Amino acid sequence: MSANDYGASLRPGERAPALYAASGIGSRGREFPEAECPTRSPFQRDRDRIIHSTPFRRLLHKTQVFVYHEGDHFRTRLTHSLEVAQIARTIARQLCLDEDLAETLALAHDLGHSPFGHAGERALDRIMAAHGGYDHNAQSLKVVMRLERKYRGFDGLNLTWESLEGLAKHNGPIADPMVSAVAKVAGLLPTEFGLSLSEYASAEAQVAALADDIAYVSHDTDDGLRAGLIDLDELAETPLAGPLERRITGEGEWLEASRAIYELTRAMITVMVGDCVQESRRRLVQLAPGSPDDIRHADCAVIAFSDGVAADIKGLKAFLFERVYRHDRVMRVMGDAEKVVEDLFQLYLDDPGRLPEAWQEPVSARSGRRLARLVADFVAGMTDRMAIAEHRRLFDATPELR
Secondary structure (H helix, E strand, O other): OOHHHHOOOOOOOOOOOOOOOOOOOOOOOEOOOOOOOOOOOHHHHHHHHHHOOHHHHHHHHOEOOOOHHHOOOOOEHHHHHHHHHHHHHHHHHHOOOOHHHHHHHHHHOOOOOOOOHHHHHHHHHHHOHHHOOOOHHHHHHHHHHHHOOOOOOOOOOOOEHHHHHHHHOOOOOOOOOOOOHHHHHHOOOOHHHOOOOOOOOOHHHHHHHHHHHHHHHHHHHHHHHHOOOOOHHHHOOOOOHHHHHHHHHOOOOOOOHHHHHHHHHHHHHHHHHHHHHHHHHHHHHHHOOOOHHHHHOOOOOOOOOOHHHHHHHHHHHHHHHHHHHOOHHHHHHHHHHHHHHHHHHHHHHHOHHHOOHHHHHHHOOOOHHHHHHHHHHHHHOOOHHHHHHHHHHHOOOOOOOO
8 A cells, every 4th residue: 555545645735535534424422322413523513512611711711831911922721722723633634534533632632721731730639649649631531521511411521432532542542541540530431432541542633642742842932932931042952943943044034033933933833744744654554554443453653753853852842841841930930820729729628618609519428539529620620810819819818920
């Protein structure tokens, strides 16, 4: 089988079906059976349910790197998710995959993030250490399976098996289900609806995971530059960004900083997307899958970067970790943010009567671990600004987070 059979001859924007793509028509169904929609495929319906959900709207005011009031132009979890979705659709189209499923997983992958990004997650994981910890990937799965409550016949969004599988395996197969927070949430599903956690996810889920990497590496570089935490000269010696920066600034045409930054980040996305498509086509030709399950049963991921670009991305991530995520300014704000989350959690745990009325009824029957998990679910669902407002209402002093 040649590369052409896997979309290598497609012109931009063209798309052809592939045997290895997930198929909404052949979906394994939903936990709670429903009549099919007459105007949308099952995966389009999943996507729409996510977009219309409350947790998705809340992403607008959840931190990516910078707290929302630090500037209107920095990414939030919502804009990040939209960028991931755009990249995922581009890759899925070139590989003849189901774009709707890839988009669905891209839009849903961060629904379980707490306020204040990874700082909030660190705080919740530390507080919940005695009760199983906290993991945002597991929380995303829990949100769509149980926590969103709006439909008459079920809790959650009742997404297709393929969408749940993609969220559960966002970071790949789960090697040890006994200690995995994701596996514990997935265990709430009926046995016959199990997500086969030890296998790879669909190609569309793998696309969404790599699109996440592409989006955050490029836009965190962009946000770090615009925030003044790093500058273009510093990037000149970094992997991936460095050669592109030298090319852009060395072309002889003077560019104002904002244009140079944008030219750099768009070039980074182009390089990473192109490499992912090329390497994935090579792997698909080698595997010659005849069905989505051939992707799942493969002995390695079929959607991937080449070794060289993967190493460059890893190196750039290390640079961003040291110079952006661990910058004194960011660490000071995030340290204060962790305290806000810890204070709120402890207060609600000590006095569950302070929880909103909608969360009151289950509290009377819960104590210990179950109560702690309920409080964690509530706090994790808060936006940054809701957490700050609640802290100001309930405590005498609240950090400024600036």
